[in-house]
Amino acid sequence: MKLNRRSLLFAGGGIAAAATLAACGTNNPLSSGSPAPSSSAGTATSGGSASTITLQQWYHEYGEAGVKEAVERYASEYTAATVDVKWTPGDYGTILAAELLTSPPDVFEVEQGGSLDMIRSGQLADLTDLIGDRVSEFNPAVMDRFTFEGKIHGIPQTIDMQLLYYRPSLLEAAGVKPPTTFDELAAAAAAVKTADVGGFFAGNDGGIGVLGTILIWASGHDQLTEDRSAVAFLTDDFYAALTSYRDFLNSGAVLPAASAEWYDGAPFVNGETAMQWGGLWSLPDIKAAWGDDVAVLPFPAIGAKGRPAVPFGAFGACVAADGKNVDAAKEFVKWLWIDQEDKQVDFSNSYGTHIPAKPALVAKADKLSEGPGKDAAQFVADSGFANDIMWSGALGIAFGTALSNVIKGGADPASEFAAFEATATAELAKLQG
Structure with missing residues (x-):
């Protein structure tokens, strides 16, 4: 089974991570050893004319057929700049992290709109003003997860649950x-x-x-x-x-x-x-x-x-704070993931089954217009939860160990989670910076 959106999105919960990533099997492109794609960011600055600007946009390698062709089509329809889509096989997270330190792509997708490390290190441009009062158009549970210390660093693309x-x-x-x-x-x-x-x-x-x-x-x-x-x-x-x-x-x-x-x-x-x-x-x-x-x-x-x-999980489109075309990259993200609602519906509805990030678009996705699909979309709006941005891998592993000891091993919950609490307190103190 090829890597797909949810294989990454639901891999942050410690014990659940191993189960989810196992979905990828031996054909998982994350373990293929594929080299990182070469960078080819444009040489124009964000102050240059549209004809001189080339934006590099990164996606991980989706398992659903047709996604690559779709995002390339979206990019080709943008007229304010040339958008070079990079399909990124291999360990996307590791490759992206390395590239952000050297030659960052202008636009790239990140699980849940950006990690704590990316935000704290200043790698992600602040998109709060870009989305502005249109934040109310997006699923509130998703936007709550995408907001950290009052700032938004990613625009939701689609939702899995x-x-x-x-x-x-x-x-x-x-x-x-x-x-x-x-x-x-x-x-x-x-x-x-x-x-x-x-x-x-x-x-x-x-x-x-x-x-x-x-x-x-x-x-x-x-x-x-x-x-x-x-x-x-x-x-x-x-x-x-x-x-x-x-x-x-x-x-x-x-x-x-x-x-x-x-x-x-x-x-x-x-x-x-x-x-x-x-x-x-x-x-x-x-x-x-x-x-x-x-x-x-x-x-x-x-x-x-x-x-x-x-x-739920949602990839967000982010902009590199140290990119060569920051303003132009922001405008492209706004065009695609805020303004182009027909493309947002297509991205969610035509390649697998996903929920548009804007509740008003759910009815336009025929797989979600009635029955179980419609109910599922409402569940996210009413009862959606995602791991907190500070629920780190270390926390997830410690939690999973205590949970297994209680449910599978029969341990007393209060006693078992006392050790977890000590680990969690130390980890959170470290993450507070």
Whole structure:
């Protein structure tokens, strides 16, 4: 399976990262050893005439057919400058990081609109004034994640998200309603489970990789405090959520292993499970298999203070602060990702299934105009969450270890997460600078 948008977007959560990147398999271009593409930034400055300006725009290598041709077509239609699209195979993040230190591309995409390191080191141009009052046109949950210390450094391109698939006919036959709470989910999974069909599936690790941080949000917590000096979820409610999921995993209602991982719709398509946690990207295959007998839900609220939750990811178009054509690059980003709404719909709708970053455009994406697709887009607007910009890889790994020890190893949550809290406090102090 080739690298695709969500392989990068959902790879920041520690234990979930390994599961998500495994989707790429042995054909993953990130492990191909391909050399970095050569830089060919234009020699004109941002004050030069349009005919003398060449902008270099970078994308990672998308797995969906047609994306490369589409972005090249968008670039060719821009008349204020020549835009040279660079398709970047290999380890995009590593290649980009190196290039930003030497000869940065003018425009490039970055997960969630820019990393903490990029922002702190001044590598990203401030695009706050560029988007201006048009920020209200974009999904508010996405823009909240794209904003750091009051500034915006990336313009969202499209949105990916995760959600719960189920077959209404199976729930109806079992006499249960679509679950709106975690207790209802556990009861529904037990009711629809048969000798041949699992009740619920979220990965061959029992779901702890992909659902770990979701349990934070669904139990009513945020990852970090408002000032980002400490974690914000180490409460009895969170510990109860962990033990509730542990009990669910041990109940027999969770399918322990399937023909593919959570990010592949095959277990649901093949009828191995009645409910599956997966990605919006699987919707076309799932609808092809089950037609109208498909519906979707967010992860349900868990505990008395819980709330529905869906994780999302979005690439953002960024401008190099030290680029040779900063002003011209900003104008191009504005043209493509703020003004050209027909291209924004095409980018989200024609190559896989994704959600336009502007809610007003969702109805124009035919895959999202009705049914499960329409519901999924609304879930992001109502219940979308993303890893905090300071939820670092070290934090994710420490969290994943504690989570596994509790859910798989049976450890006491409070005791296990005391060690995590000490690690998190030290890591956040370091990240505060």
